[in-house]
Amino acid sequence: MAPVSAMLPRWRLYSWSNNLMSSGTTLYLKGAEFQYPDTEKKVLKGIDLEIRAGEWIALLGPNGSGKSTLLKLFNALLLPSQGCCFIDGINTNETKSVELIRSKVSIVFQNPEDQIVASVVEEDTAFGPENLGLPSEEIVIRVKDALVGVGLWEKRKHAVSSLSGGQKQRLALAGVIAIRPGSLLLDEAMSMLDPASRKSFLDLIKREHSSGSTIVQVTHRLDEILNSDRTVVVTDGQISWQGKTENFLSISENELKNMGFAKPPVAVLKEELVKSGIIPGSTRSDIREIRKKLCLLQ
Numbered sequence: 027m028a029p030v031s032a033m034l035p036r037w038r039l040y041s042w043s044n045n046l047m048s049s050g051t052t053l054y055l056k057g058a059e060f061q062y063p064d065t066e067k068k069v070l071k072g073i074d075l076e077i078r079a080g081e082w083i084a085l086l087g088p089n090g091s092g093k094s095t096l097l098k099l100f101n102a103l104l105l106p107s108q109g110c111c112f113i114d115g116i117n118t119n120e121t122k123s124v125e126l127i128r129s130k131v132s133i134v135f136q137n138p139e140d141q142i143v144a145s146v147v148e149e150d151t152a153f154g155p156e157n158l159g160l161p162s163e164e165i166v167i168r169v170k171d172a173l174v175g176v177g178l179w180e181k182r183k184h185a186v187s188s189l190s191g192g193q194k195q196r197l198a199l200a201g202v203i204a205i206r207p208g209s210l211l212l213d214e215a216m217s218m219l220d221p222a223s224r225k226s227f228l229d230l231i232k233r234e235h236s237s238g239s240t241i242v243q244v245t246h247r248l249d250e251i252l253n254s255d256r257t258v259v260v261t262d263g264q265i266s267w268q269g270k271t272e273n274f275l276s277i278s279e280n281e282l283k284n285m286g287f288a289k290p291p292v293a294v295l296k297e298e299l300v301k302s303g304i305i306p307g308s309t310r311s312d313i314r315e316i317r318k319k320l321c322l323l324q
């Protein structure tokens with residue numbers, strides 16, 4: 027498959043002033059189906075999914091269930107074979123709107139190499155804003171903001187090839203943040219990171235979310251979804267479970283195991299404390315909240 031950089035158009039279609047703020051994007055799928063050319067089987071089968079602006083969705087499911095394909099519908103890298111996909115009310119099959127859609131929705135993929143487009147750190151981060159046709163002063167501001175945000179400002183003049191795997195993943199995120207897309211889609215974007223880099227990457231996502239961005243996060247690790255609002259599980263191209271993340275994490279350890287997920291330790295702890303009647307079931311799977319409830323007992 028061609029690297030994503032090769033699929034990105036060099037667009038200059040609309041005024042930069044339209045995109046000064048990153049406000050969340052709404053993502054909407056209705057009866058969406060998808061089948062890859064020259065294959066026998068539909069990969070997505072009638073997906074109905076509405077994601078509100080500023081929502082954080084955890085998208086889970088076994089390998090091959092269609093999660094990446096679904097993300098690609100949201101930024102018009104793929105178009106539904108049947109049904110439709112709307113981004114902020116714009117139908118993704120309107121070819122004239124593809125550039126606008128991609129300025130609203132950006133994907134960070136698992137392998138940062140697929141997204142790197144320049145040989146020097148700051149040039150790579152500037153690529154997206156340049157393609158939006160922004161004035162150079164605005165590009166400078168955005169590049170600095172994004173590189174400071176991901177902790178790579180000191181390395182701005184360095185060759186991309188000199189970065190570690192975790193730094194390259196943060197660079198890929200910087201490139202996306204600099205576009206201020208409104209929606210960040212993360213396709214197992216943390217899977218190649220060590221625990222410390224994963225934490226700082228997750229902190230960046232939290233920051234983007236608190237500034238209003240919509241987040242859709244594909245992952246296999248439930249300890250990464252604790253901050254999400256809603257969980258959607260895709261199995262064999264269909265939504266098999268969806269609801270509040272807190273409700274998903276309240277599913278028993280065994281049942282989650284049967285679904286193929288390992289319950290995060292903090293949710294196991296909460297389950298035990300609730301079962302023993304020590305804290306109320308309404309307590310969130312959050313270590314600070316659990317501690318607060320325990321302190322109230324003293």
Ligand code: ADP
Nearest residue numbers: 062065069087088089090091092093094095096
């Ligand atoms: P997931 O992200 O849940 O692992 P994917 O969306 O990547 O699932 O893939 C869903 C199915 O589509 C898999 O069976 C995969 O082999 C198939 N698939 C993915 N990309 C292509 C492609 N470019 N051509 C043909 N089949 C594909």
